[in-house]
Amino acid sequence: MPSFAKLFATPWIWSFLGALLVWLAAVIFTGGHGAGGMITAALSLAVFTVIVGLGQMFVVTLGPGNVDLSLPANIGLASAVAMKTMDGQDSLIALGLLAALACGVVIGLANYALIRVLRIPPIIATLSSSFIILSTDIHYGRGLQIKPPESFADFANVQILGFPILGLFGVALAVVAWAGLQRMVYGRSVLAIGQNMRAAKLAGIPVERVRMLTYTLSGALGGINGALLAGYFRGASVDIGNEYLLSSIAVVVIGGTSVAGGKANVPGIWGASLFLVLLLTMLNTFGVSAGLRLLLTGLIIVGVITAAGGHKTGR
Amino acid sequence: MKTKLVLAALLVSAASTASFADTSSMKIAFSNNYAGNSWRQAMLDSYGLVSEKAVADKVVAASDVFTTADKEVPTQAAQIQNLILQGYNAIVINAGSPDALNGAVKQACDAGIVVVSFDGLVTEPCAYRVVVDFAEMGRQEVEQMAKFQPKGGNLLEIRGLAGTSIDEAIHQGILEGVAAHPEFTIVNSVTGDWDQTTAQKAVATVLPSLPDIVGIVDQGGDGYGAAQAFAAAGKPRPTIIMGNRQDELKWWSEQKAMDGYTTWSASIAPGVSTLAFWVAQQVLDGRTDIPHDLLVPYLAFTQDDFEAELPKIAEGGVASHEYTLEESLAAIKANIK
Numbered sequence: 001m002p003s004f005a006k007l008f009a010t011p012w013i014w015s016f017l018g019a020l021l022v023w024l025a026a027v028i029f030t031g032g033h034g035a036g037g038m039i040t041a042a043l044s045l046a047v048f049t050v051i052v053g054l055g056q057m058f059v060v061t062l063g064p065g066n067v068d069l070s071l072p073a074n075i076g077l078a079s080a081v082a083m084k085t086m087d088g089q090d091s092l093i094a095l096g097l098l099a100a101l102a103c104g105v106v107i108g109l110a111n112y113a114l115i116r117v118l119r120i121p122p123i124i125a126t127l128s129s130s131f132i133i134l135s136t137d138i139h140y141g142r143g144l145q146i147k148p149p150e151s152f153a154d155f156a157n158v159q160i161l162g163f164p165i166l167g168l169f170g171v172a173l174a175v176v177a178w179a180g181l182q183r184m185v186y187g188r189s190v191l192a193i194g195q196n197m198r199a200a201k202l203a204g205i206p207v208e209r210v211r212m213l214t215y216t217l218s219g220a221l222g223g224i225n226g227a228l229l230a231g232y233f234r235g236a237s238v239d240i241g242n243e244y245l246l247s248s249i250a251v252v253v254i255g256g257t258s259v260a261g262g263k264a265n266v267p268g269i270w271g272a273s274l275f276l277v278l279l280l281t282m283l284n285t286f287g288v289s290a291g292l293r294l295l296l297t298g299l300i301i302v303g304v305i306t307a308a309g310g311h312k313t314g315r
Numbered sequence: 316m317k318t319k320l321v322l323a324a325l326l327v328s329a330a331s332t333a334s335f336a337d338t339s340s341m342k343i344a345f346s347n348n349y350a351g352n353s354w355r356q357a358m359l360d361s362y363g364l365v366s367e368k369a370v371a372d373k374v375v376a377a378s379d380v381f382t383t384a385d386k387e388v389p390t391q392a393a394q395i396q397n398l399i400l401q402g403y404n405a406i407v408i409n410a411g412s413p414d415a416l417n418g419a420v421k422q423a424c425d426a427g428i429v430v431v432s433f434d435g436l437v438t439e440p441c442a443y444r445v446v447v448d449f450a451e452m453g454r455q456e457v458e459q460m461a462k463f464q465p466k467g468g469n470l471l472e473i474r475g476l477a478g479t480s481i482d483e484a485i486h487q488g489i490l491e492g493v494a495a496h497p498e499f500t501i502v503n504s505v506t507g508d509w510d511q512t513t514a515q516k517a518v519a520t521v522l523p524s525l526p527d528i529v530g531i532v533d534q535g536g537d538g539y540g541a542a543q544a545f546a547a548a549g550k551p552r553p554t555i556i557m558g559n560r561q562d563e564l565k566w567w568s569e570q571k572a573m574d575g576y577t578t579w580s581a582s583i584a585p586g587v588s589t590l591a592f593w594v595a596q597q598v599l600d601g602r603t604d605i606p607h608d609l610l611v612p613y614l615a616f617t618q619d620d621f622e623a624e625l626p627k628i629a630e631g632g633v634a635s636h637e638y639t640l641e642e643s644l645a646a647i648k649a650n651i652k
C-alpha cells in the first residue's frame with residue numbers, strides 16, 4: 001500500500017491522528033454524548049493558536065535560534081489597544097482592528113531592530129522586549145478588563161452550521177500562509193535561509209529583509225490575535241495571551257515543522273492546534289486533577305513529537 | 316503594659332484621629348509581586364488611598380509601594396533584602412510564594428522589622444498573616460446555592476490556581492458544603508485560574524460532555540467566563556456564583572432585569588491590603604496582643620445590595636472595601652480570644 005505509506009510519511013498526519021484519537025477517547029468516555037459540541041468548541045478555541053502558530057512557524061523556519069517569545073505580551077497589549085480604540089462603539093471596530101495590527105507590526109519591527117542593530121540573540125531580544133511590552137500594557141490598561149463593542153463580540157461568536165466563523169478565517173489564513181510559503185518568493189526565501197543562511201546570502205537572497213518581514217509578520221499576527229481574543233472572550237486583559245508562549249511553539253513542533261529551520265508545515269499547525277484543544281477537552285472530560293492534567297499534557301506532547309520525529313529520522 | 320492597654324482602649328474609642336500614635340517617625344514598605352490584573356490594581360489603589368492619607372495625617376512618616384515585574388520569587392526576595400537595608404520599620408507583603416520568601420522574611424524579623432503578609436501569605440512564624448476565611452466562603456456558596464436551587468442537582472466546580480492555599484481552602488469548603496447538602500452532586504471540576512479567559516476555555520471544553528447543570532460553584536473572576544461558555548454552547552444558563560468583579564455583577568444585573576435571575580457573589584476584598592497596613596502600624600505602635608494569624612471575613616453581595624455597589628466599581632474592576640483604623644481595630648479585636 002504505497003499511498004498509505006506515503007500518507008504516513010507526511011509529518012502533519014500525526015497531529016491530525018493525535019487529535020482524532022483524543023477526541024475518540026473523550027467521546028467513548030461520555031458514551032457518544034456531546035461529540036459534535038466538542039468539535040465546535042475545539043474549532044473555536046484552536047483558531048487562536050493557529051493564528052500565532054503560523055507566525056511562530058515562519059520565525060522558527062528561519063533557522064536555529066530564531067523564535068518569537070514576545071507573542072504573549074504582544075497579544076495582551078494588542079487586545080487592550082484594540083478594545084480601547086473601539087471604545088465600545090460599532091463604528092470604531094475597523095479602526096480598532098487596524099490599531100491592533102499596527103501595534104503588532106511595531107512590536108515585530110522593534111524585535112527585529114534589537115536582533116539586527118544591537119546584535120542580541122532572538123531568544124533574549126524577544127524575551128526582554130516582552131517585559132517592556134508587559135509593563136507598557138499594565139500602565140496602559142491598568143489591569144482592567146476592557147470590553148469589546150457588543151456587535152464585535154457577537155461576530156466573533158457566530159457559527160455557521162456549527163462551524164465557527166473565526167474557524168473559517170483561520171482556514172483561509174492557513175491557505176494564504178501555505179501559498180506564501182510554497183508559491184511565493186518570500187516563503188521560498190524563508191525556507192532557503194533556514195536551510196543555510198550563508199548559501200542563501202550567496203545566492204542573492206536579501207536575507208536581512210526577509211528576516212525583518214518575518215518578525216514583523218509574527219508580530220502582526222500576534223496583534224490580530226489579541227483583538228480577536230478580546231472579542232471572543234469579551235474582554236481584553238494583560239494575561240489573555242499567556243498560554244500562547246508554550247502553545248505557539250508546541251504546535252509548530254508537533255505540526256511537523258523542523259526546529260532546526262528550513263522545513264515548514266502549514267496543515268500541521270491546524271492539526272496540532274486541534275490536538276492541543278481536544279487533549280484539554282479529553283482530560284477535562286475525564287475530570288483529572290490539575291496536577292495530573294499538566295503531567296499528562298507534557299507526557300502526551302513528548303510522545304507525539306517522538307512519534308512524528310521518529311519517522312523523520314527513518315527517511 | 317498597663318499604659319499600652321490604656322492606649323489601645325483610647326485608640327478604639329478615638330473617633331478618627333490617631334495622630335497621637337508614636338509611629339509618626341516610622342516607615343512602612345509594601346512589597347508586591349504582581350500588578351497585572353484587575354484585583355491587584357484595586358488592591359494597589361485601595362492601599363495607596365489609605366496609606367497616603369495616613370502619611371498626610373502623620374500617622375506614619377512614609378509608606379512606599381514596590382512592585383516586582385512578573386511574579387518572580389527570587390526578585391521579590393532580593394527586593395525584601397533591599398527594603399531591610401533601606402531601614403523600613405515594617406514590610407507589608409503580598410508574597411509570590413508561601414515558603415520561598417521565608418529566608419528573606421526571617422532576616423527582616425531578625426533586623427527588628429515587622430512583617431505582615433496577606434493574600435499571598437508567608438509561612439515564616441515570625442510574620443503576621445491576614446487570612447480570609449476562604450473555607451467558609453466555599454461552604455457558604457453551597458448554602459446559597461441550596462436556596463436558589465432547592466431541588467438540588469448537578470454542580471460544576473471551577474477551581475483557582477492549582478497549588479495555592481486559597482484554591483485548596485475554597486475547594487474544601489465547597490466539598491463540606493456539598494456533604495451537608497446531599498441533593499447536590501459535583502459532576503466535574505475544571506481549572507479556571509481566577510481568570511475569565513481561562514475559565515471560559517475550560518468550561519467550553521468540558522460543557523459538551525456534561526449532563527444538565529443547575530449551578531456553578533467557583534472562586535471569583537471566573538463567573539463571567541462561565542456564563543459566556545454556556546451562551547456560546549447554546550446551553551441553558553445555570554445559577555453561577557459570582558466573584559465581585561464588575562463584569563460579573565453587570566451581567567447579573569442584566570439577567571436580573573430580564574427574568575429576575577438570582578445568585579450570590581463573594582470574594583476577598585482587594586482592600587484587605589489596607590487591613591494589613593493597619594496591622595503593621597498597630598504592631599509598630601507597640602501592641603503585642605495581636606495574634607500572628609488574623610482571620611477576616613470575605614466580602615459578599617446578595618440579590619438586594621449588589622446593584623448599589625455596581626456603580627462604585629471601576630469599569631472592568633473589582634469591588635473593594637478599604638479598612639479604616641477603627642474597622643481594623645475591630646477586626647483585630649475579633650481575633651483576640
